[in-house]
Amino acid sequence: MEFDTAHITSLFENATEGFIVTDSKAGIVLVNPSACRMFGYQPEELIGRKIELLIPPVSRHKHVHMREGFYADPKNRVMGHGRDLNGQRKSGVTFPVEVSLSTYIRHGERYVIAFIVDITHRKEIEQSMLHQQKQLESVSDDMRKLNAELEAKVEERTVILKEALQRLEQSQEELSGALDKERQLNEIKSRFVSMASHEFRTPLSTVLSSASLLSKYTHTDEQDKRERHIEKIKASVKHLNDLLEDFLSLGKLDEGKIGALITEFDLDALLYETVEEMRGLAKAGQMISYRYEGSETVSSDKKLIKNVLINLISNAIKFSGEGSPIDVGCSVQNNMAVIMVKDRGIGIAAEDREHLFSSFFRGKNAINIQGTGLGLHIVDRYLHLLGGTVALESQLSKGTTITISIPVKLP
Numbered sequence: 001m002e003f004d005t006a007h008i009t010s011l012f013e014n015a016t017e018g019f020i021v022t023d024s025k026a027g028i029v030l031v032n033p034s035a036c037r038m039f040g041y042q043p044e045e046l047i048g049r050k051i052e053l054l055i056p057p058v059s060r061h062k063h064v065h066m067r068e069g070f071y072a073d074p075k076n077r078v079m080g081h082g083r084d085l086n087g088q089r090k091s092g093v094t095f096p097v098e099v100s101l102s103t104y105i106r107h108g109e110r111y112v113i114a115f116i117v118d119i120t121h122r123k124e125i126e127q128s129m130l131h132q133q134k135q136l137e138s139v140s141d142d143m144r145k146l147n148a149e150l151e152a153k154v155e156e157r158t159v160i161l162k163e164a165l166q167r168l169e170q171s172q173e174e175l176s177g178a179l180d181k182e183r184q185l186n187e188i189k190s191r192f193v194s195m196a197s198h199e200f201r202t203p204l205s206t207v208l209s210s211a212s213l214l215s216k217y218t219h220t221d222e223q224d225k226r227e228r229h230i231e232k233i234k235a236s237v238k239h240l241n242d243l244l245e246d247f248l249s250l251g252k253l254d255e256g257k258i259g260a261l262i263t264e265f266d267l268d269a270l271l272y273e274t275v276e277e278m279r280g281l282a283k284a285g286q287m288i289s290y291r292y293e294g295s296e297t298v299s300s301d302k303k304l305i306k307n308v309l310i311n312l313i314s315n316a317i318k319f320s321g322e323g324s325p326i327d328v329g330c331s332v333q334n335n336m337a338v339i340m341v342k343d344r345g346i347g348i349a350a351e352d353r354e355h356l357f358s359s360f361f362r363g364k365n366a367i368n369i370q371g372t373g374l375g376l377h378i379v380d381r382y383l384h385l386l387g388g389t390v391a392l393e394s395q396l397s398k399g400t401t402i403t404i405s406i407p408v409k410l411p
Contacts (some may be wrong), residue, residue: 016115024109025068026051038118040090051114056088074103074110095124105339257265260301260385264411266307267330267337268296275328278313285323288313294332298408304382305339305406311375312341312402319400320345337406344399353392379404 012019018035028046039054046053051067052060070077078100087097100115157351158275211233277292282288309328316326320343327342356376372389383390387404 005041017313018114018118020046020114020116021117022051022056022112022114023070024111026064028053029111035116037227039087040087045090046230054087056086058095059086067359068110069226070101074112076100087118087131095120137297151308170171201308202343258382260304262299262409263302264297265301266296266300267298267300267332267408268292270302271328271339273308274309275313278310278317281314281322282317282326283324286317286320286326286327288328293330293409294337296332297411298332298337299411300337300408301386306385308379308404309339309341311379313402315375315402316341316343316400319343332410334406335408335410338402338403339406339407340403342401344397347396347398347400348392348394349396353394356392 012032015032015034018038019030019032020028020035021030028049028051031041031046033043036046039046052063055063061215078098085097085099086094088094096119098117101113102113104111104113213366262279271292272290275288280290282406313326313328320326324344326344327340328341329342331338380390383404383406388404391405392400393403394400
């Protein structure tokens with residue numbers, strides 16, 4: 001039994017926690033050295049004094065109330081978790097503590113054991129951690145703000161870059177368009193030089209040779225020979241005149257000197273008159289049929305429609321053989337005039353159709369046939385002025401049908 005008492009005494013004397021035992025009236029009856037060092041008292045200064053001596057004055061009244069509540073319902077408990085408890089040294093300095101309470105009864109009287117730990121170092125660590133946490137939160141806030149600013153700047157730079165790329169893309173498109181136009185112009189120029197050198201050389205050679213031969217036929221009985229060469233000269237001059245007319249028409253269109261002049265006229269009479277004029281240019285055996293349906297009086301540009309029809313019938317005559325029929329028809333209804341020209345000529349290859357309305361374009365099977373390659377291009381330009389459209393159907397060696405649709409006003 002003495003061995004056990006010695007161990008308990010050693011534990012009490014050498015414990016790092018402060019042990020304070022109070023009686024039922026809160027008087028201190030026992031205190032260990034660690035508690036004395038913690039609060040700065042000698043044991044005799046504490047024995048018999050109230051426990052409130054070790055509590056800051058501001059909390060003593062509250063502690064008395066809490067002590068009385070503990071004695072009314074004594075239970076072992078830990079105090080200090082979740083709230084701050086402070087002790088007060090003899091010097092008057094306060095310090096944070098954590099207190100565990102136990103109770104026992106001896107000789108019919110209740111005693112309370114207070115196990116006291118100085119948590120000053122722990123609180124300093126907690127405060128340091130709180131301070132570091134606040135610093136971290138501040139740094140985090142600064143980083144969030146910086147990130148927001150960076151995101152805004154990135155977004156701004158992205159918008160600027162996007163606009164710059166759009167401008168660059170637009171510039172590239174404009175440059176590409178300009179290069180395409182330049183290539184087209186060079187191609188047109190090449191076609192023009194090729195066509196002009198061919199188309200002008202042939203009739204001019206005919207005129208020169210026929211004029212030279214005319215001078216040799218001086219006798220009366222050679223009149224038929226003279227007339228034959230005169231007809232060749234006339235045909236060549238007419239061909240040259242047609243070439244010049246095509247060039248003049250294209251030039252006026254490019255300069256914007258040709259516009260639609262809307263008047264009221266008899267469309268049937270205009271088309272019939274044009275067909276009759278073209279019959280005189282037909283090859284041997286070529287028959288041009290004509291039919292008309294619908295209202296005769298319309299409002300549109302009389303001259304442009306006639307020029308379009310002349311071009312289409314001329315092509316039909318040119319690209320059809322002798323004895324080949326040509327059909328011309330017109331139908332007017334719902335304020336729309338639909339004019340059709342059909343031949344049974346050489347036709348147009350599928351790969352050539354998309355280029356037919358380009359200037360100076362000649363199909364591969366029409367290289368040896370006189371022409372500027374401007375006819376259908378001028379037709380398309382005239383139809384654009386009239387607000388009309390053109391459609392083409394063709395098969396090689398079977399013929400071509402061209403249908404134009406022109407909006408007209410009916411009386």
